[in-house]
Amino acid sequence: MQIIKSVTEMQNISQKLNGKIGFVPTMGFLHEGHLSLVKEAHKKCDFVIVSIFVNPSQFLPNEDLDSYPRNFEQDVKLLSDIDFIFFPQNEDIYPNDYKTWITVEKISAEFCGKSRPTHFKGVATIVCKLLNIVNADFLFLGEKDFQQLVVLKQMTKDLNFKTEVIGCPIVREKSGLALSSRNKYLSEIERKNALSLFEALQLAKINFKNGIVDSQKNISQMQRLIEEKGGVVDYIEIIDSQNLEKISKLKERCRVLIAVFIDKTRLIDNIEI
Amino acid sequence: MQIIKSVTEMQNISQKLNGKIGFVPTMGFLHEGHLSLVKEAHKKCDFVIVSIFVNPSQFLPNEDLDSYPRNFEQDVKLLSDIDFIFFPQNEDIYPNDYKTWITVEKISAEFCGKSRPTHFKGVATIVCKLLNIVNADFLFLGEKDFQQLVVLKQMTKDLNFKTEVIGCPIVREKSGLALSSRNKYLSEIERKNALSLFEALQLAKINFKNGIVDSQKNISQMQRLIEEKGGVVDYIEIIDSQNLEKISKLKERCRVLIAVFIDKTRLIDNIEI
Numbered sequence: 001m002q003i004i005k006s007v008t009e010m011q012n013i014s015q016k017l018n019g020k021i022g023f024v025p026t027m028g029f030l031h032e033g034h035l036s037l038v039k040e041a042h043k044k045c046d047f048v049i050v051s052i053f054v055n056p057s058q059f060l061p062n063e064d065l066d067s068y069p070r071n072f073e074q075d076v077k078l079l080s081d082i083d084f085i086f087f088p089q090n091e092d093i094y095p096n097d098y099k100t101w102i103t104v105e106k107i108s109a110e111f112c113g114k115s116r117p118t119h120f121k122g123v124a125t126i127v128c129k130l131l132n133i134v135n136a137d138f139l140f141l142g143e144k145d146f147q148q149l150v151v152l153k154q155m156t157k158d159l160n161f162k163t164e165v166i167g168c169p170i171v172r173e174k175s176g177l178a179l180s181s182r183n184k185y186l187s188e189i190e191r192k193n194a195l196s197l198f199e200a201l202q203l204a205k206i207n208f209k210n211g212i213v214d215s216q217k218n219i220s221q222m223q224r225l226i227e228e229k230g231g232v233v234d235y236i237e238i239i240d241s242q243n244l245e246k247i248s249k250l251k252e253r254c255r256v257l258i259a260v261f262i263d264k265t266r267l268i269d270n271i272e273i
Numbered sequence: 274m275q276i277i278k279s280v281t282e283m284q285n286i287s288q289k290l291n292g293k294i295g296f297v298p299t300m301g302f303l304h305e306g307h308l309s310l311v312k313e314a315h316k317k318c319d320f321v322i323v324s325i326f327v328n329p330s331q332f333l334p335n336e337d338l339d340s341y342p343r344n345f346e347q348d349v350k351l352l353s354d355i356d357f358i359f360f361p362q363n364e365d366i367y368p369n370d371y372k373t374w375i376t377v378e379k380i381s382a383e384f385c386g387k388s389r390p391t392h393f394k395g396v397a398t399i400v401c402k403l404l405n406i407v408n409a410d411f412l413f414l415g416e417k418d419f420q421q422l423v424v425l426k427q428m429t430k431d432l433n434f435k436t437e438v439i440g441c442p443i444v445r446e447k448s449g450l451a452l453s454s455r456n457k458y459l460s461e462i463e464r465k466n467a468l469s470l471f472e473a474l475q476l477a478k479i480n481f482k483n484g485i486v487d488s489q490k491n492i493s494q495m496q497r498l499i500e501e502k503g504g505v506v507d508y509i510e511i512i513d514s515q516n517l518e519k520i521s522k523l524k525e526r527c528r529v530l531i532a533v534f535i536d537k538t539r540l541i542d543n544i545e546i
Contacts, residue, residue: 007433015435097516099378100397100431106372124373125432132433158373159398160280160405162288243370 003076003085007093007133010049010086014135019046023136023163025127028052029069030078033171033179037140038082040168049134050079051086053093058122069184086134093129101125104151104158107244111147111257112268115234123148124155131156136163144170144178146257146270150244170269172198178269185265194262196229200236201271204256208273213250226260234259234266241272276349276358280366280406283322283359287408292319296409296436298400301325302342303351306444306452310413311355313441322407323352324359326366331395342457359407366402374398377424377431380517384420384530385541388507396421397428404429409436417443417451419530419543423517443542445471451542458538467535469502473509474544477529481546486523499533507532507539514545 004010014021022045024037034050041048052075059065072087079085101121107113108120131139139156141149153165171179176198177191186194200222207218215238223233240247241255250256250273257270277283287294295318297310307323314321325348332338345360352358374394380386381393404412412429414422426438444452449471450464459467473495480491488511496506510530513520520527523546530543 011433011435097427098431099380100428101376101378102373102432103376104373129431129433132435135435154370155373158371158402159375160284160402162284162405162408 001076001080001082001085003087005087005089005092007088010084010088011133011135013084014049014133017047017135020137021045021047021049021135022138022140023130023134024048024050024140025130026050026052027054027068027181028075029071029181029184030075031171031179031181033142033144035078036171037142037168038079040166041138041140042081044138044166047084048082049084049086049136050082051088051130051134053086053088053126053130055093055122055126056090057094057125058119060116060118063116064182064185067185069181084134086130093126102128102155102159104155107147107151107154110244111235111237112259113147115259115266120148120151124151127152128155128159128161131161131163139163139165141165141167142170143167144180144269146255147244176202178267180267182265182267186262190262190265193230194260194265194267196226196231197258197260197267197269199229200225200258201256201269204238204250205271205273208250215246215248215250218250218256222256222258226258230262232261234261274349274353274355274358276360278360278362278365280361283357283361284406284408286357287322287406290320290408293410294318294320294322294408295411295413296403296407297321297323297413298403299323299325300327300341300454301348302344302454302457303348304444304452304454306415306417308351309444310415310441311352313439314411314413315354317411317439320357321355322357322359322409323355324361324403324407326359326361326399326403328366328395328399329363330367330398331392333389333391336389337455337458340458342454357407359403361406366399375401375428375432377428380420380424380427383517384508384510385532386420388532388539393421393424397424400425401428401432401434404434404436412436412438414438414440415443416440417453417542419528420517449475451540453540455538455540459535463535463538466503467533467538467540469499469504470531470533470540470542472502473498473531474529474542477511477523478544478546481523488519488521488523491523491529495529495531499531503535505534507534 022041102124259268295314375397492509532541
């Protein structure tokens with residue numbers, strides 16, 4: 001495994017690799033969720049490249065860019081079986097005269113986009129750049145950031161990237177809590193309260209089995225459950241998995257998306273019905 | 274030479290070409306200006322691909338999308354010595370659910386961007402798509418659309434395309450008129466009046482040699498010359514070639530940009546001092 005810091009060097013290497021390149025973009029502080037993506041990449045590809053870059057353009061000014069957890073040494077250990085870690089510097093990715101931004105209209109403005117209005121512009125732009133730098137044939141993304149997955153599938157399709165996007169299932173703790181680097185922010189009590197996200201999603205699944213399909217009714221019940229455990233709901237939405245449109249009744253293979261503040265920590269989760 | 278209409282087929286072919294790919298994007302109705310780009314591409318590259326696509330997203334609603342001149346049969350004859358003509362259909366390039374747009378900030382809003390506010394968004398987006406479809410190593414662009422050249426250099430650099438952008442000199446008629454597909458709109462009298470663009474640019478060059486370097490003075494003189502020949506100035510700007518910033522005095526290697534309406538036809542031209 002090689003650690004590459006230079007954009008030019010990474011691009012020169014990736015252009016010459018003879019085989020399928022699998023790419024996993026991360027912001028570091030890796031957990032089993034990231035590693036499940038790496039595992040999928042190994043299965044499908046000849047070369048695996050993981051980027052570690054805390055992308056400033058996807059954080060809003062009031063968000064946790066500075067405190068976002070980092071542990072490069074541990075990340076390197078966890079990635080010993082891949083081919084390249086791409087670990088660029090901010091000034092190399094966004095030089096002073098940087099001017100180009102990618103917008104995926106409509107689907108970027110919904111859900112997380114409402115409370116994080118420029119977030120997906122930052123995400124789409126950095127991923128476009130990284131795809132070009134690492135010359136990716138396959139892009140592996142977790143389903144936890146479901147809207148991000150849909151935005152990036154749309155972006156790569158619309159801009160005719162050769163890259164195929166592979167969505168991988170959410171990895172959870174035994175408790176049900178979805179793995180996230182931001183779980184590190186949680187105190188012991190908050191960690192318990194945060195279980196309400198998964199419990200609420202399970203509730204929707206059980207409701208569906210019992211014929212309670214009205215979206216608004218489900219949303220109200222989920223909200224009550226989360227609030228009882230001290231969470232503050234940012235949104236709960238029941239949507240068609242394909243086009244992200246809100247639906248009034250639960251149906252097979254629809255998605256329930258939630259974003260909840262546990263004190264100051266904003267967590268997201270989702271489930272397929 | 275092969276004509277490829279399908280996006281998927283073009284992308285499959287370009288991914289497998291073994292050698293440097295030179296790409297010339299055009300809206301068809303080719304003239305010697307386009308052919309000079311093809312010639313440059315032949316010199317530098319193993320394969321030459323020319324796209325012919327009248328890109329609707331770079332036209333404003335009130336512009337000449339429908340009347341834009343087309344002559345595919347003649348274009349094909351002129352391109353007999355290249356490898357591939359990429360001639361896609363609009364619904365393949367912008368399917369119904371299309372959502373992704375590229376903005377190059379600041380430099381897109383100046384000059385032509387003032388009277389054509391969404392123009393460069395359309396240009397940047399289509400060229401990004403085409404670069405991915407044809408897998409371009411080199412992109413050949415004419416200097417007549419000088420702002421477009423600067424915007425696309427910025428876009429490819431910012432988004433880390435492997436593609437190198439090559440700007441090629443303006444090709445002119447003997448009269449001095451810069452070649453443009455839109456010259457077809459001009460009546461015989463308008464064609465004569467349109468010579469005022471080149472004459473005005475020459476005036477700035479002569480002024481510089483004679484030590485008349487004040488930008489505003491030059492602009493006023495050029496404007497007067499153009500108006501005397503019946504043109505209506507959209508803008509005349511004197512700028513630094515590198516960063517497109519307006520400068521108050523002419524200097525070596527600066528650029529003078531002009532856009533002029535000759536009756537309903539909007540023509541652009543520029544010169545390096």
